[in-house]
Each structure stands twice: as C-alpha cells, then as structure tokens.
Amino acid sequence: xxxxxxxxxxxxxxxxxxxxxxxxxxxxxxxxxxxxxxxxxxxxxxxxxxxxxxxxxxxxxxxxxxxxxxxxxxxxxxxxxxxxxxxxxxxxxxxxxxxxxxxxxxxxxxxxxxxxxxxxxxxxxxxxxxxxxxxxxxxxxxxxxxxxxxxxxxxxxxxxxxxxxxxxxxxxxxxxxxxxxxxxxxxxxxxxxxxxxxxxxxxxxxxxxxxxxxxxxxxxxxxxxxxxxxxxxxxxxxxxxxxxxxxxxxxxxxxxxxxxxxxxxxxxxxxxxxxxxxxxxxxxxxxxxxxxxxxxxxxxxxxxxxxxxxxxxxxxxxxxxxxxxxxxxxxxxxxxxxxxxxxxxxxxxxxxxxxxxxxxxxxxxxxxxxxxxxxxxxxxxxxxxxxxxxxxxxxxxxxxxxxxxxxxxxxxxxxxxxxxxxxxxxxxxxxxxxxx
Amino acid sequence: xxxxxxxxxxxxxxxxxxxxxxxxxxxxxxxxxxxxxxxxxxxxxxxxxxxxxxxxxxxxxxxxxxxxxxxxxxxxxxxxxxxxxxxxxxxxxxxxxxxxxxxxxxxxxxxxxxxxxxxxxxxxxxxxxxxxxxxxxxxxxxxxxxxxxxxxxxxxxxxxxxxxxxxxxxxxxxxxxxxxxxxxxxxxxxxxxxxxxxxxxxxxxxxxxxxxxxxxxxxxxxxxxxxxxxxxxxxxxxxxxxxxxxxxxxxxxxxxxxxxxxxxxxxxxxxxxxxxxxxxxxxxxxxxxxxxxxxxxxxxxxxxxxxxxxx
Numbered sequence: 001x002x003x004x005x006x007x008x009x010x011x012x013x014x015x016x017x018x019x020x021x022x023x024x025x026x027x028x029x030x031x032x033x034x035x036x037x038x039x040x041x042x043x044x045x046x047x048x049x050x051x052x053x054x055x056x057x058x059x060x061x062x063x064x065x066x067x068x069x070x071x072x073x074x075x076x077x078x079x080x081x082x083x084x085x086x087x088x089x090x091x092x093x094x095x096x097x098x099x100x101x102x103x104x105x106x107x108x109x110x111x112x113x114x115x116x117x118x119x120x121x122x123x124x125x126x127x128x129x130x131x132x133x134x135x136x137x138x139x140x141x142x143x144x145x146x147x148x149x150x151x152x153x154x155x156x157x158x159x160x161x162x163x164x165x166x167x168x169x170x171x172x173x174x175x176x177x178x179x180x181x182x183x184x185x186x187x188x189x190x191x192x193x194x195x196x197x198x199x200x201x202x203x204x205x206x207x208x209x210x211x212x213x214x215x216x217x218x219x220x221x222x223x224x225x226x227x228x229x230x231x232x233x234x235x236x237x238x239x240x241x242x243x244x245x246x247x248x249x250x251x252x253x254x255x256x257x258x259x260x261x262x263x264x265x266x267x268x269x270x271x272x273x274x275x276x277x278x279x280x281x282x283x284x285x286x287x288x289x290x291x292x293x294x295x296x297x298x299x300x301x302x303x304x305x306x307x308x309x310x311x312x313x314x315x316x317x318x319x320x321x322x323x324x325x326x327x328x329x330x331x332x333x334x335x336x337x338x339x340x341x342x343x344x345x346x347x348x349x350x351x352x353x354x355x356x357x358x359x360x361x362x363x364x365x366x367x368x369x370x371x372x373x374x375x376x377x378x379x380x381x382x383x384x385x386x387x388x389x390x391x392x393x394x395x396x397x398x399x400x401x402x403x404x405x406x407x408x409x410x411x412x413x414x415x416x417x418x419x420x421x422x423x424x425x426x427x428x429x430x431x432x433x434x435x436x
Numbered sequence: 437x438x439x440x441x442x443x444x445x446x447x448x449x450x451x452x453x454x455x456x457x458x459x460x461x462x463x464x465x466x467x468x469x470x471x472x473x474x475x476x477x478x479x480x481x482x483x484x485x486x487x488x489x490x491x492x493x494x495x496x497x498x499x500x501x502x503x504x505x506x507x508x509x510x511x512x513x514x515x516x517x518x519x520x521x522x523x524x525x526x527x528x529x530x531x532x533x534x535x536x537x538x539x540x541x542x543x544x545x546x547x548x549x550x551x552x553x554x555x556x557x558x559x560x561x562x563x564x565x566x567x568x569x570x571x572x573x574x575x576x577x578x579x580x581x582x583x584x585x586x587x588x589x590x591x592x593x594x595x596x597x598x599x600x601x602x603x604x605x606x607x608x609x610x611x612x613x614x615x616x617x618x619x620x621x622x623x624x625x626x627x628x629x630x631x632x633x634x635x636x637x638x639x640x641x642x643x644x645x646x647x648x649x650x651x652x653x654x655x656x657x658x659x660x661x662x663x664x665x666x667x668x669x670x671x672x673x674x675x676x677x678x679x680x681x682x683x684x685x686x687x688x689x690x691x692x693x694x695x696x697x698x699x700x701x702x703x704x705x706x707x708x709x710x711x712x713x714x715x716x717x718x719x720x721x722x723x724x725x726x727x728x729x730x731x732x733x734x735x736x737x738x739x740x741x742x743x744x745x746x747x
Binding site for chain 1: 518
C-alpha cells in the first residue's frame with residue numbers, strides 16, 4: 001500500500017514537472033513579478049502596453065516599471081547592481097553596461113538569447129556592438145541616435161532655397177540666408193541650431209555629428225585594441241572652425257537665443273541635427289509644421305551615429321528565464337513598430353515592415369531605413385568614453401564663444417590640441433591608451 | 437593669610453555628595469542625549485569618516501576593483517583644472533554672496549527695527565525666498581535671466597541699454613548666480629540681525645543719547661559691537677551655505693539654453709560629477725574632504741576674527 005502511495009506521488013511530480021516545461025519558463029513558476037527600470041520616462045507607456053500583451057499569454061507574470069531621468073537611472077543602477085540588488089531588467093547605454101561587464105556584474109547572454117540576437121533580425125553592426133570579448137550581452141531595443149537633419153520647409157521656401165543642404169558648405173550658405181535679425185541687430189531666428197551651451201556629454205556628441213563627416217573621430221582604436229584621440233588633425237580643426245564661424249563670423253546661431261527641439265518646433269530655427277524623438281515633439285506641439293528630415297550633410301564622408309540602447313537582465317535576478325523571455329517578446333517585430341509609433345525612438349530591428357508607419361509619418365524614413373552608402377559610427381564601448389565627452393564639452397562651449405578663436409586658425413588648432421591631450425590623458429588614466 | 441575651615445565629618449561628606457550629584461547630572465544628561473548623539477554620529481559623523489576612508493581608494497562605484505591609493509587622489513586635485521576652476525568660482529561666489537547679503541541685510545534690518553505693520557510686511561516679503569524651494573526658484577530665475585523673454589533684459593531695454601546674456605555669457609553667468617544667491621539668503625540674514633538689534637537693551641541707547649551720540653556713532657559704538665555674536669553666526673552660516681552651492685548651478689546649466697558649464701563650475705557640482713557621473717567615488721570623496729576642511733578653516737578664522745576683536 002505504501003509503495004502504491006509513493007508511486008502516485010512520483011507520477012504526480014513527473015506530471016507537474018512535464019507540464020511546467022511544456023508551458024515555458026514563465027508558467028513554470030506560479031507568480032512572477034519582474035521589475036524593470038528605464039531611464040527613458042517617455043517609453044513607460046510602451047512598456048506597460050507590451051507587458052499587458054505579454055500577460056495575455058503569461059497571466060502569472062506581472063511587470064512593474066520604474067522610470068526616472070536617464071542620469072538618475074544611471075546613478076540608481078550604479079549603486080544597486082554592483083551591490084547585488086537592483087531590478088530584474090534594465091535598459092542602459094554602453095557607458096554604464098561597459099562598466100558592469102568590466103566589473104563582472106553582467107552575465108553573457110544565455111545560448112538561446114545569443115542565437116536570437118544573431119538570428120538576422122539585427123544588423124551585424126548592432127550585433128557587434130552588443131558583443132564584448134566574443135560574448136554577447138543584452139538585447140538591443142532602440143537606437144539612441146541616428147541623428148539626422150531636420151529642416152523647416154516653409155522657411156526654406158521663403159528664403160528661396162529649393163533643396164535641403166547636401167554638404168556642410170551648402171549648410172552654412174543656407175543658414176546664412178535663413179538667419180533672421182531684428183532692426184536692432186538681435187538674432188530672432190537662427191539659421192541652424194547648434195548645441196553651444198550648457199554642459200554634459202551631449203555637447204561633444206553633437207560636435208561629432210560634424211567631426212565624423214569631416215573625417216575625424218573622437219577616439220580611434222589601434223590594431224592592438226588600445227585607443228587614442230582621433231581629432232587632433234585637420235578634421236578636428238575644421239569642425240571647431242565650423243562652429244566658431246557659425247557663431248562668430250557668419251552669425252547663423254547665437255547661444256543667447258532659443259535652441260534645440262523647442263526652437264525647431266516653434267519655428268525659431270530653420271535647421272536642427274537631432275534624433276527621431278523630435279518627430280514626436282512636433283506631432284505633440286506643432287503638428288502643422290511643414291518640415292523634412294534628411295541625412296546629416298556630407299563633408300569628406302557621409303556618416304550617421306548608431307547608438308544601440310541595450311536591455312540587460314540583472315545577474316542577481318531570481319527570474320532570469322522569465323526576464324529573458326519577456327525581453328525577447330519586447331524586442332519582437334510587432335513591438336518594434338509599437339515602440340517607434342508610441343515613443344518616436346527607432347527600433348534597431350532591420351526586418352520590420354515600416355510602410356504603415358512611413359505612409360503616416362514619412363519623416364521617419366531616414367531613421368528607419370537610412371540611405372544606401374551612408375557609413376555608420378558608434379560610441380566606443382569603453383567606460384572612460386563618457387568622461388572624455390563630458391570633459392571635452394566644457395572646453396567646447398568655451399571655445400565656441402571665445403573671440404580669440406575667430407579668424408585665428410592657430411588658436412583653433414591650439415584649442416583642439418588641448419582637448420585632444422586631455423582625451424589622451426583620460427585614456428591613459430583608464431589604462432587603455434596606445435598608438436600601436 | 438590662609439583660612440582653614442574646621443574639618444568635621446558631615447562637612448567632608450557634603451562636597452562628596454555634591455560631586456556625586458554633579459556626576460549623576462552629567463550621566464543623566466548624556467543618557468538623555470544619547471539617542472540624538474547616536475543618530476548624529478550615524479547620519480553625520482560616520483559618513484564624514486567614511487568619506488575620509490573612501491578618499492584613500494580608487495573607488496569606482498561600478499567596479500569591483502577598488503585599490504588603495506593613499507593620498508594619490510589628493511595629489512591629483514592640485515593639478516585638476518576642473519577642481520581648481522571650481523574652487524576659484526566657489527570662492528568668488530561665496531565671498532560675493534556672503535559680503536553682499538550681510539552688507540545689505542544690516543541696513544535693511546536697522547530700517548525695519550520699529551515694530552510696525554509695514555515692518556512686518558517687509559520682513560515677510562524678504563523672508564519669502566528663504567522658504568521657497570530651490571529647484572522651482574532656479575527655473576524661475578532661468579526665465580528672469582532669459583536673453584529674449586527675461587524681465588531683466590526687458591528692464592534694460594526700457595532704459596535703452598543693450599540686452600545681456602545673463603546666463604550664457606561666460607563673464608556674466610557667475611555674477612548672475614551671485615545675484616540669485618544674495619536674493620535667496622538676504623531675508624534670513626535680515627531676520628537674524630533684526631532679532632539681534634531688538635534684543636539690545638534700550639538702556640544703552642538711552643545712555644548714548646544722554647552722551648550726545650546719535651546716528652553713525654551710535655551704530656558704530658553700540659549696535660555693531662553688541663551685534664557681533666549675531667554677525668558671527670550670519671557669517672558662518674552664510675559661508676557654509678555659499679560653499680555648498682549646487683542646486684541652482686545644476687538647474688541653470690541643464691539643457692541646451694543654459695549657462696556654459698565652466699563659467700559656473702562650483703565645488704559641489706564637481707564632486708557630484710566625479711561621484712555620480714563618472715562614478716569616481718574615491719576622488720569625489722577627496723574633493724569633499726577638501727571642501728569640508730576649507731569650510732572648517734574659514735569658520736575657525738571667522739570665530740577668531742570676531743572673538744579677537746571682542747577680546
């Protein structure tokens with residue numbers, strides 16, 4: 001009798017276990033709550049919608065979302081993850097993920113996720129970006145950049161300009177026609193809105209929008225895997241000269257007037273180099289604005305910044321399998337379209353049919369399917385890169401308005417040389433400097 | 437000539453009882469204060485001590501490798517351009533804010549000494565900025581300073597003066613912060629001075645009147661000397677507050693249409709950037725220790741100066 005009872009128990013255990021395996025990772029556990037932290041509050045509605053859809057097939061999985069500003073998010077993660085706490089899932093840029101990988105706080109992707117990432121849904125460029133020392137980490141959700149040139153068609157027509165600029169020389173010439181000043185000589189509309197003031201790495205990132213087409217790079221990798229500055233050269237000097245000329249010689253922009261997306265949405269600038277999220281801003285605040293978006297003009301080459309933002313599963317998560325399953329759902333084709341439609345951020349997937357979106361908002365075209373022939377560049381995945389950009393930003397804002405640099409190529413060269421020396425010093429401090 | 441008290445047994449026991457009672461009082465006081473002291477030690481002294489320890493390490497928040505580097509972080513500070521600039525800007529800001537807010541608050545306090553309804557109204561008005569939260573206030577000031585829509589430039593235009601890039605001009609931005617800093621702290625200093633002036637016994641002023649003193653002489657020889665404890669308190673608190681300036685700098689340099697970072701780089705911002713942006717906790721702790729020592733040193737000097745005059 002006792003043997004029969006034991007057999008019955010064993011059969012039940014096997015049956016339940018088999019049922020659990022068949023049901024997939026999420027249903028194996030009874031109730032699972034996944035915590036997700038994001039540094040992009042505007043994506044929260046997307047996550048909520050996706051989580052609600054996921055719950056339809058995985059009713060035992062609940063997703064809680066905490067969204068804060070990116071800087072706060074990075075601080076929270078930096079305090080939580082190394083101490084073995086933090087959420088199950090988080091999105092973050094390579095400036096932080098590189099540190100976590102370096103410190104051993106992130107595990108490489110499990111084999112099934114690795115296969116999923118390499119399934120062809122993402123370009124080799126993106127897959128390579130998520131690969132460190134031969135192992136993949138995280139899944140790419142959206143692109144933080146693909147910055148392109150927004151231009152106000154109405155203002156272009158008024159100025160008698162038929163086409164958006166294709167080169168930086170044309171851009172400056174157009175900007176000079178488009179800038180507007182009042183009777184007292186005060187600028188009321190800029191020809192192009194450059195990032196001239198404030199602080200933070202974004203200033204240098206925008207500098208790179210021109211530096212890269214001009215033929216330079218902020219830092220370049222050597223054959224031995226070391227890094228050194230890549231702008232103490234003609235490209236770097238030409239880029240800084242472009243900014244100084246724009247502000248001080250041709251007066252097509254002025255740090256004192258309204259800037260960035262706000263200025264473009266309000267019609268207070270004719271051109272702006274920015275990311276796809278500006279489309280969302282325009283739709284919300286000035287849907288009647290007649291504008292177009294084209295690739296950033298060519299200088300010596302045509303280049304676009306790709307900046308994949310990754311999703312990672314915390315090493316200490318108690319629900320890793322479920323978390324990875326949810327992430328695969330989150331990065332599916334359907335959710336790629338939903339992400340872009342709801343937030344303006346562009347999914348990194350290359351196998352999505354964007355036609356429905358483009359028929360509604362053609363301005364997304366350059367972001368979702370960049371023109372052939374355009375080269376891509378990316379942020380180097382080394383922890384010190386963010387510091388290089390941030391510290392260089394403080395020097396750039398001073399240089400743009402420094403009268404000593406106006407019409408003085410030697411001073412421009414000197415300013416660039418100082419910035420480059422600082423970048424190299426930071427690389428040396430991080431132990432990754434080399435020229436061979 | 438010495439006087440000897442007769443020694444008796446009860447008289448010998450009396451001082452012993454007094455000593456015992458005094459010790460009992462001390463023990464009681466310390467026992468009662470113990471929870472507060474423990475809390476103070478936990479939330480104040482322990483973090484300070486921990487910062488000193490951290491400053492001796494190359495402590496990256498997002499890395500498990502945290503080597504001991506001794507005083508290397510302090511050595512680096514002496515050649516760190518950003519730190520030196522922040523130190524210079526913070527010192528300029530502090531001297532200007534403390535001086536202006538003290539020099540302006542004192543005559544205002546003298547003018548508002550009489551307890552009238554208008555005095556109460558002005559006190560309330562001057563004190564309003566003190567209780568207003570810093571972040572919304574800094575945002576409001578960002579608009580006040582706006583080149584195109586700001587009220588300051590509007591007022592300048594009424595006088596046919598050219599508009600000023602209050603926040604975006606490198607040479608002006610720090611002074612724009614000083615103006616805001618003075619506006620914020622003026623009411624606090626004013627109230628302290630007012631309390632001090634009103635607490636000066638009237639008999640001194642009456643005596644000075646009999647001696648024929650009035651106006652400046654009365655202020656110079658009666659009001660000011662008797663206000664020294666208040667003046668010391670104002671100087672010390674204002675200096676500590678000024679050296680810790682951060683929020684308005686953070687808000688006013690945020691975004692594309694804001695102050696250029698270097699023009700208004702201050703110490704706490706530099707600490708924040710190194711600690712919470714670059715995650716160099718050890719280096720940021722070294723900066724924090726230096727800031728603490730500077731403020732401590734200035735406080736000691738202020739105490740010495742004011743008390744020295746008293747002596």
